[in-house]
Amino acid sequence: MLQLSIVIPVFNEEESLPELTAWIQKEMAIHQYTYEIIFVNDGSTDSSWSVITDLAEQDQRIKGIEFIRNYGKSAALDVGFSKAQGDVVVTMDADLQDSPEEIHPLYQMITLEGFHLVSGWKKKRHDPITKTIPSRFFNAVTRLLSGIKLHDFNCGLKAYQNKVVKNIHIYGEMHRYIPLIAKWQGFAKIGEREVVHRARKYGVTKFGIERFVNGFLDLISVSFVNRYKKKPMHFFGALGTISFLSGFIITVKLTIEKLNALNKGTSVREITDQPLFFLALVALIVGVQLFLTGFLAEMMTSNNSRQSDYTISNEINLLG
Ligand code: UDP
Ligand code: MG
Numbered sequence: 001m002l003q004l005s006i007v008i009p010v011f012n013e014e015e016s017l018p019e020l021t022a023w024i025q026k027e028m029a030i031h032q033y034t035y036e037i038i039f040v041n042d043g044s045t046d047s048s049w050s051v052i053t054d055l056a057e058q059d060q061r062i063k064g065i066e067f068i069r070n071y072g073k074s075a076a077l078d079v080g081f082s083k084a085q086g087d088v089v090v091t092m093d094a095d096l097q098d099s100p101e102e103i104h105p106l107y108q109m110i111t112l113e114g115f116h117l118v119s120g121w122k123k124k125r126h127d128p129i130t131k132t133i134p135s136r137f138f139n140a141v142t143r144l145l146s147g148i149k150l151h152d153f154n155c156g157l158k159a160y161q162n163k164v165v166k167n168i169h170i171y172g173e174m175h176r177y178i179p180l181i182a183k184w185q186g187f188a189k190i191g192e193r194e195v196v197h198r199a200r201k202y203g204v205t206k207f208g209i210e211r212f213v214n215g216f217l218d219l220i221s222v223s224f225v226n227r228y229k230k231k232p233m234h235f236f237g238a239l240g241t242i243s244f245l246s247g248f249i250i251t252v253k254l255t256i257e258k259l260n261a262l263n264k265g266t267s268v269r270e271i272t273d274q275p276l277f278f279l280a281l282v283a284l285i286v287g288v289q290l291f292l293t294g295f296l297a298e299m300m301t302s303n304n305s306r307q308s309d310y311t312i313s314n315e316i317n318l319l320g
Contacts, residue, residue, distance in 0.1 A: 005086030009076035015202035043070035093156035106159035116187035120157035122197035236294030244287025250280035
């Protein structure tokens with residue numbers, strides 16, 4: 001088994017790759033690691049793939065995967081993770097913003113201190129202010145929601161125990177929330193390390209302003225799916241019950257009032273003239289619909305529940 005797998009998502013980074021590779025090789029030689037570098041070419045339209053091919057010809061430890069089109073950073077990481085053989089898996093960006101000199105200390109935190117995951121923290125960031133300010137807000141919200149004390153969830157530089165990457169699946173733009181996904185899978189020993197961050201040397205950033213909208217929506221779905229994936233009825237059923245019951249109570253109240261009035265012979269508005277009646281109607285219908293949604297979701301989960309949704313940390317007398 002190798003000591004290290006370095007997984008690097010690549011989208012149009014042709015200028016950076018040779019420099020980055022040489023630097024990693026130098027670092028690895030200094031600390032005498034056995035390692036592999038896995039470049040995942042995420043549908044680059046420049047010459048990144050041929051650069052990777054050239055590099056891989058010179059060094060067998062350099063491996064490459066190419067997507068037929070651009071699927072996004074999360075997809076690239078996910079596939080890289082599935083191929084990684086090292087005891088420790090380190091991810092970093094291809095744009096030379098992350099320094100390979102950080103790999104060694106990250107490796108040590110995983111192996112010596114037993115962290116499941118260590119995330120980099122770009123304390124001194126070299127990014128435009130349009131990125132750093134929303135990012136602060138973002139990290140604060142994520143910290144609050146997840147209870148994980150990290151300053152910088154989205155740092156590209158992270159290190160993992162091998163079993164962690166084999167047990168988490170990321171898609172869409174979920175790479176921003178890997179620490180949350182890992183924690184929910186049971187890998188709760190999450191550490192942080194301040195890392196050097198550098199300005200982008202070549203090329204341009206691949207994420208625009210839409211990152212904030214998408215990122216926020218992803219946070220909601222990540223939290224929701226995690227909490228209710230196995231029991232959607234707990235969510236929809238509860239809301240549906242509240243809605244249906246309030247509709248029902250209002251209807252009963254209206255009916256009793258009407259009957260009373262009829263008995264006593266006093267005048268009372270027609271039921272259909274009262275706003276409350278319409279509110280009750282809507283509440284009843286919405287309640288039933290939420291319930292049905294819950295049932296459908298429940299059926300889907302029971303169809304899809306796979307054993308791989310559970311992370312098994314040990315087995316006894318079953319191996320072999
Ligand atoms: N990246 C990718 N697919 C994408 C977008 C980005 O593989 O669709 C890679 C990119 O090549 C880089 C890393 O993800 O290695 C981080 O991207 P970028 O530097 O543009 O993000 P930023 O540093 O601006 O957050
Ligand atoms: Mg970058």
